[in-house]
Amino acid sequence: xxxxxxxxxxxxxxxxxxxxxxxxxxxxxxxxxxxxxxxxxxxxxxxxxxxxxxxxxxxxxxxxxxxxxxxxxxxxxxxxxxxxxxxxxxxxxxxxxxxxxxxxxxxxxxxxxxxxxxxxxxxxxxxxxxxxxxxxxxxxxxxxxxxxxxxxxxxxxxxxxxxxxxxxxxxxxxxxxxxxxxxxxxxxxxxxxxxxxxxxxxxxxxxxxxxxxxxxxxxxxxxxxxxxxxxxxxxxxxxxxxxxxxxxxxxxxxxxxxxxxxxxxxxxxxxxxxxxxxxxxxxxxxxxxxxxxxxxxxxxxxxxxxxxxxxxxxxxxxxxxxxxxxxxxxxxxxxxxxxxxxxxxxxxxxxxxxxxxxxxxxxxxxxxxxxxxxxxxxxxxxxxxxxxxxxxxxxxxxxxxxxxxxxxxxxxxxxxxxx
Ligand code: FAD
Numbered sequence: 001x002x003x004x005x006x007x008x009x010x011x012x013x014x015x016x017x018x019x020x021x022x023x024x025x026x027x028x029x030x031x032x033x034x035x036x037x038x039x040x041x042x043x044x045x046x047x048x049x050x051x052x053x054x055x056x057x058x059x060x061x062x063x064x065x066x067x068x069x070x071x072x073x074x075x076x077x078x079x080x081x082x083x084x085x086x087x088x089x090x091x092x093x094x095x096x097x098x099x100x101x102x103x104x105x106x107x108x109x110x111x112x113x114x115x116x117x118x119x120x121x122x123x124x125x126x127x128x129x130x131x132x133x134x135x136x137x138x139x140x141x142x143x144x145x146x147x148x149x150x151x152x153x154x155x156x157x158x159x160x161x162x163x164x165x166x167x168x169x170x171x172x173x174x175x176x177x178x179x180x181x182x183x184x185x186x187x188x189x190x191x192x193x194x195x196x197x198x199x200x201x202x203x204x205x206x207x208x209x210x211x212x213x214x215x216x217x218x219x220x221x222x223x224x225x226x227x228x229x230x231x232x233x234x235x236x237x238x239x240x241x242x243x244x245x246x247x248x249x250x251x252x253x254x255x256x257x258x259x260x261x262x263x264x265x266x267x268x269x270x271x272x273x274x275x276x277x278x279x280x281x282x283x284x285x286x287x288x289x290x291x292x293x294x295x296x297x298x299x300x301x302x303x304x305x306x307x308x309x310x311x312x313x314x315x316x317x318x319x320x321x322x323x324x325x326x327x328x329x330x331x332x333x334x335x336x337x338x339x340x341x342x343x344x345x346x347x348x349x350x351x352x353x354x355x356x357x358x359x360x361x362x363x364x365x366x367x368x369x370x371x372x373x374x375x376x377x378x379x380x381x382x383x384x385x386x387x388x389x390x391x392x393x394x395x396x397x398x399x400x401x402x403x404x405x406x407x408x409x410x411x412x413x414x415x416x417x418x419x
Contacts, residue, residue, distance in 0.1 A: 002152040006032040006122075008321060009142055009156035011129050011169075014043065015052070016293030016310035017162035018112040022059040023318040025121045029325065032154060033123040034144055036166065039113050040106035043164070044188060044272070046219050046227050047205055047304040048073065050089050050097035051382025055311035064115040070101040070108065071222040073205055076304075076380065078363055079257050080209040085363040092377035094386050102205050102219045104190070104227075129168050132159065138288025157288070160317045162310070164294040170281050175291070179278035181299050181351055184213075185237040187248045188229025189271035193220060195261045207302070208255050212357045215302070216255050228252065228262065231301055234275055244271040284337045290317040297344055300351045308382040309347075313340055339385070346384040349395040358403035365406050372402070 008024055010017045013035035024031045056062040075088040090098040101108075117123050126147035134140045142154045161169040170176050196202040208216040214232035221227070230237070230251040240247035248271045252262050280297045284290065293310030316336060324330045353359040362372065375391035387393045 002150070003155065004032065004152065005155045006030050007156065007325070008032070008158045008160060008318075009034070009140070009154050010160045010162055011142075012036075012162040012164055012166065012293075012295070013039070013113045013116065013123055013125075014109055014162060014164050014293060014310065015112060015307050016164075016295075016314035017160070018061065018109075018116050018314075019055050019059040019311045020160045020162060020292065020314035020318040021116050021121050021123070022061055022119060023315060024322065025116075025119055026060055027322050029322060031121055032156070033116065033121060034127040034129055034142075034154070035113070035123060035125050036128040036163075038126050038147075040110040043105045043109065044186075044229075044274070045105055045301075045304075045306045046221075047076075047102050047217070047301075048100040049304050049308050049380065049382040050100045051308050051384075052311050053097040053100055055315045058315065059311075060119075061112055061115055064111055064118075065101070065108070068107065068111050069222055070103045071203055071220060072099055073102045074099050075377075077204055077206040078209065078360075079206055080360065080364055081256065083364045087373070087377045087380055089377065089381050091374055092381050092383070093374040093389050093391075094378050094383055096378070096381060096383050098381070102221065104221050104223065104225065107223075129163070129166075132169065132172055134288055140288055158321050159289040160292055160314065160321075161289060161295045162292045162314055164310075167279070167295050169289055169291055170295060173286070175281045175283060177280040177282045179280045179297070179299070180348060181278040182355060183234045183276045184231055184278065184300060184355075185234040185273065185275040186229055186231045186277065186301065187237060187240075187244055187251070187271045187273050188217075188227065189245070189248060189267040189269055190221075190225045190227050191262060191265040191267055193224060193226040193261075194265060195263075196220065196224070196226070197261070206257075208257050209360065210251065210254050212360065213355050214251075216251060216258065217301070218258060225268065228258075229301075237273070237275070244273050247271070284313075284340055285317075285332050290320075290332075290336060292317055296340070299344070299348055302351055302354050303347060303380055305347045305382065309340070309344065312343065312382075316340065343384040346379065346392055346395045349399065350379060353399040353403075356400075358399050361403040361406050362399060 007030040010033045021031050078085045131143040203220045206218045217229045219227040292313035
């Protein structure tokens, strides 16, 4: 058995793990990353939001991503029958990036991981964490099985668990908790987008609302393929008949906007189905570890917040551990848990109000209120810690109250018309 020593062990080489690893390495901290899969590997989560660009830039990973010519994403379009609501990130409230990418994650994550390796970071693919034991001082011994089947030990001062749905530490430490988001499921695949229209329409990322709680995503990639997926209550997804391919085709057929474009195209792989994906944990950190990205909490795909929270929490974990190593006191509950929970709670409100229909009422209300739109746009761009934005600060009430006023206005208009 090989015994290795490192300052920080990072479990998982997704965006969360790569951002944390790169930042720590750039600050001369000894890091080891263990990744269960062989890359490139498929993972869902293809629509990014601008806040991630801050993280990739600060981690020194942005230039390698730019070189890949992924499809640029400047906003998002929401469709409801004949109604359209488009957000343009350049018109958002406040500071921050006004573009990002829509990406096939196999290529995107592979680019990140390759850059991490190029920097000289010790990243071991096809190595699975089997167990972790913590010592009283927070240091730990992790048991890993490598691709030859050998069992080795990694001794670390700190662990950043970025294992996504592997949820390594939540499983071992029994930290799983139910999500506050209603139970939703999804079916998705990629197609060769042979009927893609020329110009902007062909590459526009869109969310087509088929029913208040059921929506279709269309995410065109620069390689000519497009990701299509449906999200809805688990009972709805499971009520669709036939194979996953038949079920997804049936849903695409319900879309007036996209039916013709995807009528005769074949899926590049049998659609995947993920049921009840929302998850949470009882705590985000403890002595000697943090949980980041999907290993901690995942809400819902609707506003593409997954990768953003993954990189935000990966980056913050790295920064706080560095601060501690430099001899400064870190209040993990305040500086990590409270901070992350604030942003997650803002997004959780938007997700919940999407499925109640209140947010859709705001999106499709005409005439548009440009101040409201700018502020919601900043939230959709991932700037959910900006308390100058009243749609961040008052998230708990503002959407519900505005939707109520809009609906009341409609009722009063109708009554005065009837009388
Ligand atoms: P991951 O990217 O999942 O990486 C975790 C890594 O850990 C994996 O490579 C895995 O192999 C490795 N690992 C697991 N177990 C072990 C182990 N025991 N030992 C070693 N390594 C291990 N997010 C968005 O931002 N935009 C979207 O459009 C979007 N759409 C989504 C649609 C659906 C239907 C779902 C379910 C999710 C979606 N997400 C989306 C969320 C997104 O998939 C995740 O939030 C994101 O991938 C999390 O990144 P991560 O780095 O935490 O984990």
